[in-house]
Amino acid sequence: MVQLAGLLLHRRPSPIGATGDYNSEEIIEVPMQRSGLITTFLAALLAMAVPAAAATSYQEGEHYERLPIPVDTREPSKVEVVEVFSYGCIHCKTFQPSVDAWREEIPEHVDFYRMPATFNQSWEALAQLFYAVEALGITDRVHWPIFEAIHEGGENLTDPDLMAGLIEREAGIEPERFHQVFKSFSVRSRVQQAHARGLAYRLSGTPTMIVDGRYRVDGRMAGGNAEMLNVVDYLVAQRHAGESEEADPASTRSGPEGGSVGTR
Numbered sequence: 001m002v003q004l005a006g007l008l009l010h011r012r013p014s015p016i017g018a019t020g021d022y023n024s025e026e027i028i029e030v031p032m033q034r035s036g037l038i039t040t041f042l043a044a045l046l047a048m049a050v051p052a053a054a055a056t057s058y059q060e061g062e063h064y065e066r067l068p069i070p071v072d073t074r075e076p077s078k079v080e081v082v083e084v085f086s087y088g089c090i091h092c093k094t095f096q097p098s099v100d101a102w103r104e105e106i107p108e109h110v111d112f113y114r115m116p117a118t119f120n121q122s123w124e125a126l127a128q129l130f131y132a133v134e135a136l137g138i139t140d141r142v143h144w145p146i147f148e149a150i151h152e153g154g155e156n157l158t159d160p161d162l163m164a165g166l167i168e169r170e171a172g173i174e175p176e177r178f179h180q181v182f183k184s185f186s187v188r189s190r191v192q193q194a195h196a197r198g199l200a201y202r203l204s205g206t207p208t209m210i211v212d213g214r215y216r217v218d219g220r221m222a223g224g225n226a227e228m229l230n231v232v233d234y235l236v237a238q239r240h241a242g243e244s245e246e247a248d249p250a251s252t253r254s255g256p257e258g259g260s261v262g263t264r
Contacts, residue, residue, distance in 0.1 A: 058230075064222070083209055092147075094225065116191075201216060214239075217231045
C-alpha cells in the first residue's frame with residue numbers, strides 16, 4: 001500500500017572502476033615498432049568496444065520496462081516524457097531539482113509534462129490541487145512551495161482551505177477564486193483522466209518516468225532516482241532516431257483519456 005509519505009525506492013550502488021599505476025620503465029623498454037602496433041591494436045579494440053557498450057548500457061527488463069499496450073501521446077510528432085509524481089511523495093520532492101535541471105537541457109523534439117499519481121484519496125486531493133494550480137497558471141510559482149509546506153512545514157494540504165491559504169500566500173490568488181477552480185468540472189475531469197492513465201501505465205510507485213507512452217522507468221530498475229534521467233535520455237534518443245521502432249500490431253491502444261484509440 002502506498003502511503004502519503006511516499007514509496008521508498010531502493011537504490012543500487014554504482015560500480016566503481018579500479019585504477020592502477022603503470023611502470024614507466026617497462027613502457028620505455030618496449031621497442032618503437034612493437035609499441036606502435038600495440039597502440040594501434042588497442043585503439044581498434046576501443047573503437048569496437050565503445051559502441052557496443054553504449055548499445056547495451058540499458059537493457060529492457062533490467063533498467064526499464066516496456067508497457068504491454070502502448071498509450072497514445074498528446075503530441076505524436078514529438079517524443080513524450082511524463083513525470084509521474086505526487087506532492088505527498090518525499091522522494092518526488094528530492095527528485096525535483098534533478099528534473100528541473102534536466103528540463104533546461106531537453107531538445108525541442110521532447111514534449112515533457114507532469115502527471116500526478118492517484119493511489120489513494122489523499123493523493124487524489126493533491127492531484128486535484130495540482131490541476132487547479134495548473135488551470136490558474138501558477139505552477140512554476142507554487143510547485144516547490146507545496147512540496148515544502150507538506151514535507152517541511154507539516155501542513156495537511158489535503159484540506160482545501162489550507163490549500164487556498166497557501167495559494168493566497170504564494171501567488172496572491174483569493175481563496176474564493178481558488179475554490180471555484182478547485183471544484184470545477186474540468187479540474188475534476190483531469191484527475192479522473194490521470195487515474196485512467198495511471199492504470200494504463202501500470203504504475204506501482206513514484207517518481208516514475210514514462211517515455212513516449214511505451215516505456216516505464218523507475219528508480220528501482222534504473223539504479224536510483226538520479227539515474228532514471230540517464231535511462232530516459234537513452235530511450236528518448238532511441239525513439240527519436242527510430243532505432244527502437246517496431247511494427248505495431250493492428251490492435252486497440254489505450255488513449256490519453258482512458259478510452260480506446262487506433263494505433264498511431
